[in-house]
Amino acid sequence: MKTMDSQLIRLHFIHECIIKFACCTLLLSAATTGKVAAGELSSTFYDSSCPDVISIVRKVVAGAIQKEARMAASLVRLHFHDCFVHGCDGSILLDDTADFKGEKTAGPNLNSARGFDVIDDIKTEAENNCPGIVSCADILTMAARDSVELSGGPCWTVLLGRQDSKSASLNAANTEIPGPSLTAAELGAKFQSKGLSLTDMVTLSGAHTLGKAHCNLIENRFRNFNGTGTADPAISSWFVRYIVNQCSNTSDGSQLVLLDSVTPTKFDNRYYENLIGNMGVLSSDQVLFSTEGDTKELVKSYCGNQSAFFNNFVTAMLKLGNLQEEEEGEIRKNCHVRNS
Numbered sequence: 001m002k003t004m005d006s007q008l009i010r011l012h013f014i015h016e017c018i019i020k021f022a023c024c025t026l027l028l029s030a031a032t033t034g035k036v037a038a039g040e041l042s043s044t045f046y047d048s049s050c051p052d053v054i055s056i057v058r059k060v061v062a063g064a065i066q067k068e069a070r071m072a073a074s075l076v077r078l079h080f081h082d083c084f085v086h087g088c089d090g091s092i093l094l095d096d097t098a099d100f101k102g103e104k105t106a107g108p109n110l111n112s113a114r115g116f117d118v119i120d121d122i123k124t125e126a127e128n129n130c131p132g133i134v135s136c137a138d139i140l141t142m143a144a145r146d147s148v149e150l151s152g153g154p155c156w157t158v159l160l161g162r163q164d165s166k167s168a169s170l171n172a173a174n175t176e177i178p179g180p181s182l183t184a185a186e187l188g189a190k191f192q193s194k195g196l197s198l199t200d201m202v203t204l205s206g207a208h209t210l211g212k213a214h215c216n217l218i219e220n221r222f223r224n225f226n227g228t229g230t231a232d233p234a235i236s237s238w239f240v241r242y243i244v245n246q247c248s249n250t251s252d253g254s255q256l257v258l259l260d261s262v263t264p265t266k267f268d269n270r271y272y273e274n275l276i277g278n279m280g281v282l283s284s285d286q287v288l289f290s291t292e293g294d295t296k297e298l299v300k301s302y303c304g305n306q307s308a309f310f311n312n313f314v315t316a317m318l319k320l321g322n323l324q325e326e327e328e329g330e331i332r333k334n335c336h337v338r339n340s
């Protein structure tokens with residue numbers, strides 16, 4: 001796995017989003033062949049080969065979010081789950097077939113990864129505009145950035161030039177994507193194994209300022225904490241009632257609750273305020289504050305300073321987006337299937 005050096009990250013972090021960039025001639029030949037060696041990502045990658053792609057992605061994502069605000073959350077999560085399994089290579093988008101096993105049935109994805117139809121809509125427009133040029137992995141990266149910005153979060157220049165994988169790993173999706181009952185130390189270790197720091201972990205968890213989670217994942221904390229038959233005593237009783245009430249309509253845990261019930265569709269630092277108020281929904285959220293140490297200090301600092309959160313979020317998203325494996329890829333024609 002490669003991560004970008006921090007100077008490069010600072011270079012690419014801008015406070016105001018500029019859609020067009022000056023063309024870097026050194027990268028033109030790479031752009032026209034649609035190939036780039038792992039690690040060689042560039043903000044100008046499609047400037048000559050598909051100059052409209054940035055606005056195509058923005059337009060489709062904006063339309064999707066207008067239809068359903070939660071789609072922003074789903075697209076950000078899709079990019080995360082793509083990047084955590086063999087790097088950002090569109091592997092999560094591949095469908096299972098008779099002789100191919102993808103990642104869609106992995107525990108963290110099954111019945112919860114969503115937004116595939118939006119990626120398809122973007123890909124269709126990109127193929128109409130410049131066939132065979134734009135990778136599905138780059139579409140995911142741009143869609144995640146646009147989702148954050150269009151929800152009121154920070155914006156940044158994405159780096160592009162990823163290739164789509166010719167393989168996927170169900171096993172890695174099951175074992176490498178973190179689960180909601182891990183401890184703070186275990187969460188930190190999962191991120192560290194990808195070259196991401198504890199700070200990156202706490203910062204990226206702030207994406208839970210958007211979106212929803214299934215009730216069955218939180219029963220343990222809200223209904224039967226550690227086998228006691230009641231909620232975790234640390235959670236305020238009114239918040240337990242609020243969540244349990246929303247989860248009570250069906251008994252199979254298939255209902256959804258908001259991860260940030262205060263400002264659910266706004267990308268802000270409310271997630272951290274919620275943790276301090278013991279209103280974390282997932283165990284993996286609340287442990288970031290309930291565990292003494294660095295994660296708790298970061299939660300407190302982001303709670304008091306949204307721009308510190310935004311700045312670090314951009315840095316961490318660039319690092320996440322830069323995860324790549326040294327493997328020959330392709331530009332898929334259809335994000336659901338490998339070309340050959």
Ligand code: HEM
Nearest residue numbers: 073074076077080112178179180204207211212213214284
């Ligand atoms: C720190 C470890 C993490 C754990 C344990 C975790 C776990 C989860 C779980 C269990 C859900 C609910 C899924 C469902 O019930 O359908 C969820 C949703 C979500 N996660 Fe995470 N997550 C983590 C990190 C991240 C990161 C790094 C991002 C992005 C940068 C992210 C973005 C999201 C978003 C936006 C949602 C809501 C999705 C939607 O509404 O469709 N998560 N996460």
Ligand SMILES: *[C@@H]1O[C@H](CO)[C@@H](O)[C@H](O)[C@H]1NC(C)=O
Nearest residue numbers: 224225226227228232233234
């Ligand atoms: C859960 O219960 C076990 C056994 O009763 C106990 O040792 C452990 O400390 C409890 N954990 C928490 C988080 O309360």
Ligand SMILES: *[C@@H]1O[C@H](CO)[C@@H](O)[C@H](O)[C@H]1NC(C)=O
Nearest residue numbers: 245246247248249255256257
């Ligand atoms: C549960 O049912 C009540 C009453 O029918 C409804 O008002 C509420 O929106 C439902 N909650 C969820 C989360 O579906």
Ligand SMILES: *[C@@H]1O[C@H](CO)[C@@H](O)[C@H](O)[C@H]1NC(C)=O
Nearest residue numbers: 304305306307308309311312
């Ligand atoms: C908030 O964070 C920003 C960025 O890290 C920093 O420049 C600023 O001084 C902080 N503000 C306060 C009040 O601590």
